[in-house]
Amino acid sequence: MIAIEGVSKTFPNGTLALENISTGIAAGEFVALLGPSGCGKSTLLRLLAGLETPSQGAIDFAEGRPKPGGIGFVFQDATLMPWATAAQNVALPLRLQGRPDAAAVKAALAQVGLAEFASAKPAALSGGMKMRVSIARALVSKPHFLLMDEPFAALDEFTRHRLQEDLRDLWRRTRPTIVFVTHSIYEAAYLATRVIVMSPRPGRIAADLPSPVQDGPERRTADDYVAFVKQLTKTLQAVMPA
Amino acid sequence: MNRKLEIAAPLLFGLGGILLWQAAVRLTGTPKYVVPAPSDVVVAYADGFSLLNQALVSTLVVTFSALLVATLLGVALAVAMAASPLVRAAIQPWAVALQVTPLVAIAPLIILWVNQTFVALVVCATIISFFPILASTAAGLAETPRDLQDLFRLNGASRRQTLFMLLLPSAVPNFLTGLRISGTLALVGAVVAEFVAGSGGFASGLAYRIIEAGYRLEIPRMFAAMALLAVSGVAIYAALGLVSHLVLRRRDH
Numbered sequence: 001m002i003a004i005e006g007v008s009k010t011f012p013n014g015t016l017a018l019e020n021i022s023t024g025i026a027a028g029e030f031v032a033l034l035g036p037s038g039c040g041k042s043t044l045l046r047l048l049a050g051l052e053t054p055s056q057g058a059i060d061f062a063e064g065r066p067k068p069g070g071i072g073f074v075f076q077d078a079t080l081m082p083w084a085t086a087a088q089n090v091a092l093p094l095r096l097q098g099r100p101d102a103a104a105v106k107a108a109l110a111q112v113g114l115a116e117f118a119s120a121k122p123a124a125l126s127g128g129m130k131m132r133v134s135i136a137r138a139l140v141s142k143p144h145f146l147l148m149d150e151p152f153a154a155l156d157e158f159t160r161h162r163l164q165e166d167l168r169d170l171w172r173r174t175r176p177t178i179v180f181v182t183h184s185i186y187e188a189a190y191l192a193t194r195v196i197v198m199s200p201r202p203g204r205i206a207a208d209l210p211s212p213v214q215d216g217p218e219r220r221t222a223d224d225y226v227a228f229v230k231q232l233t234k235t236l237q238a239v240m241p242a
Numbered sequence: 243m244n245r246k247l248e249i250a251a252p253l254l255f256g257l258g259g260i261l262l263w264q265a266a267v268r269l270t271g272t273p274k275y276v277v278p279a280p281s282d283v284v285v286a287y288a289d290g291f292s293l294l295n296q297a298l299v300s301t302l303v304v305t306f307s308a309l310l311v312a313t314l315l316g317v318a319l320a321v322a323m324a325a326s327p328l329v330r331a332a333i334q335p336w337a338v339a340l341q342v343t344p345l346v347a348i349a350p351l352i353i354l355w356v357n358q359t360f361v362a363l364v365v366c367a368t369i370i371s372f373f374p375i376l377a378s379t380a381a382g383l384a385e386t387p388r389d390l391q392d393l394f395r396l397n398g399a400s401r402r403q404t405l406f407m408l409l410l411p412s413a414v415p416n417f418l419t420g421l422r423i424s425g426t427l428a429l430v431g432a433v434v435a436e437f438v439a440g441s442g443g444f445a446s447g448l449a450y451r452i453i454e455a456g457y458r459l460e461i462p463r464m465f466a467a468m469a470l471l472a473v474s475g476v477a478i479y480a481a482l483g484l485v486s487h488l489v490l491r492r493r494d495h
Contacts, residue, residue, distance in 0.1 A: 049392075068396065068398025069396075069398070073393065073396055075393075077387075079387055079393070081412075082494050083411050083493045092393070092407075093393075093396075096398060096403055122494075123494050
């Protein structure tokens with residue numbers, strides 16, 4: 001579905017953020033980009049979104065570049081508009097695309113369990129609730145392609161687990177293509193069907209590992225999950241500079 | 243410090259100062275054409291009540307007209323600067339230059355060039371008061387979260403949508419801070435311009451009454467006019483602070 005061919009990115013200040021990245025992402029895959037800070041994983045996500053252009057190489061979409069609204073993007077912070085209600089924040093992508101749809105907004109809020117908070121302003125919501133609004137905003141235009149940049153990094157452990165489970169459920173039900181940036185081994189092992197491990201400065205693909213973890217309710221304590229965490233840990237240790 | 247004390251402290255401090263002042267003037271027997279006692283000032287205010295209040299209204303009309311023009315001009319220029327780096331580069335140094343040139347130096351020219359005195363006064367007060375609105379609104383526009391701007395781009399937002407639905411609402415808190423500073427500067431600007439225009443000018447503002455009282459050695463009336471200006475300045479600052487507080491509370495809650 002998406003072919004990334006020999007992509008490098010050099011910033012105007014001369015920093016080489018990504019070097020010669022080549023891989024493909026199939027429709028319906030849940031890919032985690034795992035790596036330490038400064039490995040260019042967020043840059044790769046922005047390139048996929050079309051927010052940056054590669055210095056070299058190309059990113060090709062089999063069905064052509066997604067139209068406005070074809071990509072759902074979730075940022076590290078919830079980045080809601082503080083003056084707008086949860087419903088107005090969720091409605092934003094549809095409004096910008098010129099196709100307001102109150103029912104879709106309602107459904108997206110219900111999907112993240114915030115139906116009763118439609119008219120609440122962000123100041124009245126907890127960190128986890130704000131992130132759920134942010135996810136609803138990314139889902140409202142039903143994108144086939146969901147890009148997430150460490151969306152749960154700033155949340156507490158309990159909220160993070162809850163939202164991870166919600167995200168797994170969502171993916172299981174609707175099978176969007178998800179690229180999820182994280183620096184957490186556990187998160188990558190728990191969520192993804194495939195983990196791309198990146199090495200820092202400049203960012204390169206160090207390993208590309210399909211997840212052996214079986215789907216199931218006890219996933220977080222299952223032996224195959226624990227083994228995958230170990231495998232990812234060892235891979236990361238090998239790529240980290242001493 | 244609790245809230246009651248916060249309000250009481252400046253009042254008590256002022257009251258203590260006034261009592262000391264009254265006592266010092268009376269005990270030293272200083273004549274009121276040199277330093278009037280507070281009680282003389284109150285009597286002078288009562289004597290010139292309608293004259294002084296009319297003058298105050300006249301000065302305030304100039305002040306608020308200038309604040310309105312400064313708001314429109316400051317926000318428009320800030321938007322233009324945010325929209326185009328070229329416009330920003332072209333305007334910024336001149337805006338600073340205008341801001342640092344003392345108004346007393348420019349005011350005579352403006353009063354010479356602009357026939358209608360009221361317009362000339364408003365122009366002078368606008369020159370001194372538009373800069374905080376321009377600078378703070380420009381900063382607010384520039385501080386709009388990059389993630390939200392990216393989100394607008396990803397959803398194919400037009401420039402117009404980005405301006406009205408994101409940039410301007412994001413700049414509101416900064417704009418209100420600037421407006422508060424500009425409010426008091428507009429009053430200062432109006433008074434300075436009235437001073438320069440002098441008796442040949444609009445001839446009804448508080449500055450004119452201060453000059454007139456000075457010529458006639460009516461020093462208590464001069465003090466009364468000054469007190470009105472000081473109270474107006476504090477009131478404008480407090481009122482704009484309250485407006486800012488209410489607007490932001492209504493907006494975000």
